[in-house]
Amino acid sequence: MKHFYVITNGHKDRNLEKTNYIKEYLERHGRKCTVQVQRAGEERGYTESSRIPWDVDCILVLGGDGTLLEAARDTINRDIPLLGINLGTLGYLAEVEETGLDAALNQLMEDRYEVEQRMMLTGRVVRGGYHKKMHEEKGIPQTEMEEIHALNDIAVTRSGSLQIIRFQIYVNGQFLNEYHADGVIVATPTGSTGYNLSAGGPIVEPKAELILMTPICPHTLNTRSIILSPMDRVELQIGEGREGSIQQVEVNFDGSRKLTLYTGDKVEVEKAVMTTGIVKLNRVSFLGVLHKKMNET
Numbered sequence: 001m002k003h004f005y006v007i008t009n010g011h012k013d014r015n016l017e018k019t020n021y022i023k024e025y026l027e028r029h030g031r032k033c034t035v036q037v038q039r040a041g042e043e044r045g046y047t048e049s050s051r052i053p054w055d056v057d058c059i060l061v062l063g064g065d066g067t068l069l070e071a072a073r074d075t076i077n078r079d080i081p082l083l084g085i086n087l088g089t090l091g092y093l094a095e096v097e098e099t100g101l102d103a104a105l106n107q108l109m110e111d112r113y114e115v116e117q118r119m120m121l122t123g124r125v126v127r128g129g130y131h132k133k134m135h136e137e138k139g140i141p142q143t144e145m146e147e148i149h150a151l152n153d154i155a156v157t158r159s160g161s162l163q164i165i166r167f168q169i170y171v172n173g174q175f176l177n178e179y180h181a182d183g184v185i186v187a188t189p190t191g192s193t194g195y196n197l198s199a200g201g202p203i204v205e206p207k208a209e210l211i212l213m214t215p216i217c218p219h220t221l222n223t224r225s226i227i228l229s230p231m232d233r234v235e236l237q238i239g240e241g242r243e244g245s246i247q248q249v250e251v252n253f254d255g256s257r258k259l260t261l262y263t264g265d266k267v268e269v270e271k272a273v274m275t276t277g278i279v280k281l282n283r284v285s286f287l288g289v290l291h292k293k294m295n296e297t
Helices: 017-028 065-074 098-109 129-138 286-296
Strands: 003-009 032-038 058-063 082-086 114-126 145-150 153-158 165-171 174-181 183-187 211-216 226-228 234-238 248-253 257-262 266-280
Touching: 003 017, 003 065, 017 032, 017 058, 017 098, 058 065, 065 082, 065 145, 082 098, 114 153, 114 183, 114 248, 145 248, 153 165, 153 266, 165 183, 174 183, 174 211, 183 234, 211 266
Parallel strands: 003 032, 003 058, 058 082, 082 266
Antiparallel strands: 114 145, 114 266, 153 183, 153 248, 165 174, 165 234, 183 211, 211 226, 234 266, 248 257
16 A cells, blocks of 8 residues: 555544654655544534545544544545544444554555455435425425435434334335334444444344344334345334324434434435445454453443
């Protein structure tokens, strides 16, 4: 690798000590390094892929899993592998710790690495019903459909007061079930160790290809996670509340991009055409990494 692009979470590397160290180390070894810093208070979703030089070989992401997830979504059309350098606490995606920084950079410069292609999700938000009527009455232009990608998960959760949300779940156009829950998570294998895990969902080997659907605090005893084929298309329809009331929910893409939905709106989720390349430097198995991370908590 000859040209590196560094994306830094300025909140976690406040004085850019690690960022400057990486830049100087790479340049001292005859490599090119371009730096972009996300400052605290800036709007998340900061990477403009058009700003990344055409000859970049690898994107180094300094921060935690959240920073890497944003970078993956924002650079989805560039097909550049990412390596996460963990400056946070618990990171499943960020493989390199601060103590192993020099060794990791040497491996990259010597081309001693592998790239794992990770499955992503495409979520389409379709407006309708109450939301559409509300905007029409106020004369506010709206987009009928928005398409956003996610590497970890797409989560639909309640918004505002404590209330049970009613979801109608369809798979490939066929009605599956109605969930009464605080929310629903649709996750990739990579995202199985994220929100899905916290909600009691299963852990999946990240190189696998499948879709996980996990309810959040379901209000029925027999509601559990469902594992679907990567070819399936999931539709989450926002139903009516008690006595026909309008429900308001939030849909989050990898925990950062957020949209508000209402009764009558829906989210369609399926496997994305694109994948994210994650650089792997060691041969430690996923189970080995999982054991290490779980014993750190």
